[in-house]
Every structure is written in structure tokens, then in C-alpha cells.
Amino acid sequence: MERLRSAARKAGRDPSEITLVAVTKSVDVKEIREAISGGLRVFGENYIQEALEKVKKIRDKTKKWHFIGHLQTNKARDAVRYFSCIHSIDSVKLLHQIEKEASKLQKQMDVLLEVNLGGEETKYGFAFNQLQDGLEASKGLTWSGVRGFMIIPPFREDPEAARPYFRQLRELLQQKQPDFPTLQELSMGMSHDYVVAVQEGATMVRIGTALFGERG
Numbered sequence: 086m087e088r089l090r091s092a093a094r095k096a097g098r099d100p101s102e103i104t105l106v107a108v109t110k111s112v113d114v115k116e117i118r119e120a121i122s123g124g125l126r127v128f129g130e131n132y133i134q135e136a137l138e139k140v141k142k143i144r145d146k147t148k149k150w151h152f153i154g155h156l157q158t159n160k161a162r163d164a165v166r167y168f169s170c171i172h173s174i175d176s177v178k179l180l181h182q183i184e185k186e187a188s189k190l191q192k193q194m195d196v197l198l199e200v201n202l203g204g205e206e207t208k209y210g211f212a213f214n215q216l217q218d219g220l221e222a223s224k225g226l227t228w229s230g231v232r233g234f235m236i237i238p239p240f241r242e243d244p245e246a247a248r249p250y251f252r253q254l255r256e257l258l259q260q261k262q263p264d265f266p267t268l269q270e271l272s273m274g275m276s277h278d279y280v281v282a283v284q285e286g287a288t289m290v291r292i293g294t295a296l297f298g299e300r301g
């Protein structure tokens with residue numbers, strides 16, 4: 086947390102603008118409780134089944150759970166029930182499914198559109214030329230607010246290799262804001278490249294390894 090604050094200050098940014106999402110995939114409940122004692126408030130999970138077991142055990146309404154993994158439409162109900170924000174909306178179909186479930190539960194959801202700027206076939210997300218469709222689809226929704234974009238850039242050891250993707254995502258957000266003013270959030274940056282992401286405007290960083298160690 087201190088390193089993130091210091092990265093924000095060095096980048097000339099207010100640390101309170103940046104949410105640290107502690108990624109707890111494969112991290113057990115005991116460790117999550119320790120993380121809560123240490124001051125972490127927002128947790129990110131990738132797999133619904135794994136997440137539900139933990140969320141139900143922790144039962145702490147003051148903590149927020151964000152879903153950051155690939156979400157199948159048949160898991161949308163659980164995602165809406167147990168999470169406050171979904172970073173990984175990757176199709177119009179999924180967006181509509183979230184809206185449907187959120188409407189049933191009368192629950193306001195924050196969602197982010199995942200953008201596959203690297204054009205990688207192994208990654209999910211809207212391709213650059215499909216993003217407008219996702220945004221247009223968000224216009225008619227009542228329960229799901231599209232708050233911004235998320236990216237997982239192609240993995241390179243060198244964090245500088247991620248910079249062009251982070252920058253492009255920020256420019257894309259700025260470009261779309263006049264038509265879609267709810268777009269404010271940039272979910273970008275992981276353990277190895279969050280400093281670069283913060284320099285490029287990240288408002289949410291998703292950090293696992295740097296908090297909990299290497300996953301087994």
C-alpha cells in the first residue's frame with residue numbers, strides 16, 4: 086500500500102484516486118483475513134466457484150469484491166449477487182445478462198469493459214473495433230453502469246512494454262468520455278507493471294503476487 090501511494094505521488098497523482106484491488110485467487114480465507122487486518126478493503130477474484138466459498142465465509146459487508154476473471158453468462162447471477170463490480174465484461178451478451186440479473190435483484194452494478202488492445206486470440210475482451218458496440222449497448226441499461234475500461238496487456242517481463250497499451254486505453258477513455266460521461270475508471274496494472282500503469286492514469290490496480298507471494 087505504501088509503495089502504491091509513493092508511486093502515485095511520484096507520478097503527481099493523488100493516491101486516494103487509486104483503488105488497490107487485492108487479487109486473492111488461490112489465496113485462502115485465513116490470508117484474506119490477515120490482509121483485511123492489514124487494511125485492504127477491495128478484493129479481486131477470477132473464478133466464481135472459488136470466490137463464493139470465500140465471500141460466504143468472510144461475510145463482511147464493509148469489504149468489496151470485484152470480479153476480474155472471464156465470466157460465463159450462466160454465472161452472471163452469482164456474479165451480481167456477490168460482487169459489486171465486474172471488470173471483465175467482454176461481450177454485449179454478457180452485459181445484457183448482467184443487466185437482467187441485476188434488475189431481478191434490484192442491485193446497482195458497476196461494470197468495466199475489458200478491451201483486448203493487443204488483439205491476442207488467447208485473451209478475452211472487446212476488440213478495438215467492437216468496443217463502440219459495447220458502449221452503445223450500455224446506453225439503455227438501468228442497473229448496470231459502465232464505469233470504464235480494463236486491460237490485461239500482452240505479458241512481457243519489461244513493464245515498459247505495457248506502457249503503450251496503458252496509454253492507448255487512457256486515450257480511448259478520454260476520447261469516449263464526451264459521449265459516455267460515466268466512463269471514469271481505468272483498471273490496469275498488475276504486480277510487475279502497476280508503477281507504469283499509475284503513471285499512465287490507472288484508477289484501479291489489480292495486485293496479487295506482490296501482496297501474497299507467488300501462486301502455487
Ligand SMILES: *Cc1c(COP(=O)(O)O)cnc(C)c1O
Pocket residue numbers: 108110131153154237275276277291292293294295
Ligand atoms: C491474477 C490476476 C491479476 C494479479 O496478477 P499479479 O501478477 O499476481 O499481480 C490481475 N488481474 C487479473 C485479471 C488476474 O487474473
